[in-house]
Amino acid sequence: MRFVKRRTARRTAALLIAGAVCAGAAGCGLSGGHGGSPGRSGKPSRSSSAGKTAGKTAGKDSGKETGRSGSEHGGADRHDKGGGGHSGSHPHGKDPLRGKVIVIDPGHNPRNRDQPDKISRSVDIGTGKKECDTTGTATNSGYSEAEFTLALAHRVRTELRKRGATVKFTHDGEEPYGPCVDERAKKGNRAHADAAVSLHADGAPGGSRGFHVILPASVHRGDADTRAVAGPSRRLGTDLRDAFRKATGTRPANYLGNGEGLDTRDDLGGLNLSTVPKVFLECGNMRDAADAALLTSRKWREKAARGVADGITAFLT
Numbered sequence: 001m002r003f004v005k006r007r008t009a010r011r012t013a014a015l016l017i018a019g020a021v022c023a024g025a026a027g028c029g030l031s032g033g034h035g036g037s038p039g040r041s042g043k044p045s046r047s048s049s050a051g052k053t054a055g056k057t058a059g060k061d062s063g064k065e066t067g068r069s070g071s072e073h074g075g076a077d078r079h080d081k082g083g084g085g086h087s088g089s090h091p092h093g094k095d096p097l098r099g100k101v102i103v104i105d106p107g108h109n110p111r112n113r114d115q116p117d118k119i120s121r122s123v124d125i126g127t128g129k130k131e132c133d134t135t136g137t138a139t140n141s142g143y144s145e146a147e148f149t150l151a152l153a154h155r156v157r158t159e160l161r162k163r164g165a166t167v168k169f170t171h172d173g174e175e176p177y178g179p180c181v182d183e184r185a186k187k188g189n190r191a192h193a194d195a196a197v198s199l200h201a202d203g204a205p206g207g208s209r210g211f212h213v214i215l216p217a218s219v220h221r222g223d224a225d226t227r228a229v230a231g232p233s234r235r236l237g238t239d240l241r242d243a244f245r246k247a248t249g250t251r252p253a254n255y256l257g258n259g260e261g262l263d264t265r266d267d268l269g270g271l272n273l274s275t276v277p278k279v280f281l282e283c284g285n286m287r288d289a290a291d292a293a294l295l296t297s298r299k300w301r302e303k304a305a306r307g308v309a310d311g312i313t314a315f316l317t
């Protein structure tokens with residue numbers, strides 16, 4: 001999730017709500033979303049302990065779905081394992097993504113809440129400093145963004161594999177926290193991903209509805225240099241927006257991006273430090289009851305996963 005500076009009042013309200021739900025978890029209120037820095041919350045973070053996690057997640061990717069405890073999640077995983085599937089909804093033949101490497105970044109980590117000190121440490125994102133990671137937001141009934149992003153990521157992986165892609169995760173909930181936002185970006189870079197998508201859900205006030213895609217601004221500062229990937233990332237983001245809207249039937253956010261479902265930012269480590277085409281997808285607003293009803297629905301997540309996979313497929317084929 002994230003908030004935008006220009007909506008200071010809204011943001012403040014949202015943070016207050018988030019604080020009520022996440023009481024006690026450091027970083028939750030303020031950074032509720034993506035890594036929140038005081039300026040703009042909701043960003044992802046990356047960190048740099050990269051190497052080993054990458055290997056680990058890559059290994060895991062080739063094998064089984066991880067069994068997570070979360071109720072939502074368990075069910076989704078079981079379902080994913082079935083394989084089979086997605087026949088024919090894409091027009092590019094049986095394995096349109098064969099040979100392609102796709103990195104999926106499930107935003108936040110359900111265990112972040114237990115490591116407030118570790119996730120709050122600063123990492124360099126080129127245009128400034130950011131918290132390593134944040135807890136993310138949650139629905140009013142307590143379904144966390146971090147559980148949502150993992151559940152959706154597993155479904156997306158299943159869809160992409162059916163189309164022949166190699167899929168890598170930045171994490172699969174196995175880490176005690178994070179990874180930090182800078183590391184999340186570096187994992188995509190090391191994988192030489194053809195496309196990378198970071199999955200999130202927003203934490204705006206109730207009444208703010210819909211999904212949006214966050215695109216990297218063209219920045220060149222410190223370790224951040226997105227000049228070569230800003231254009232391709234915009235194409236990826238536009239394809240993703242179109243496919244997500246079609247697959248889910250939901251509308252672009254009514255509270256930012258002029259209703260176009262696209263927002264460009266230079267304050268997210270996960271985007272700033274990426275050297276491969278990468279975008280964030282904010283699937284909906286967890287704090288809005290109507291959006292929350294979708295986000296907590298397994299059936300809706302199936303559609304959402306297909307939308308994500310369709311968007312990536314359109315970009316890469």
Ligand SMILES: [Zn+2]
Binds near residue numbers: 033042
């Ligand atoms: Zn988030």
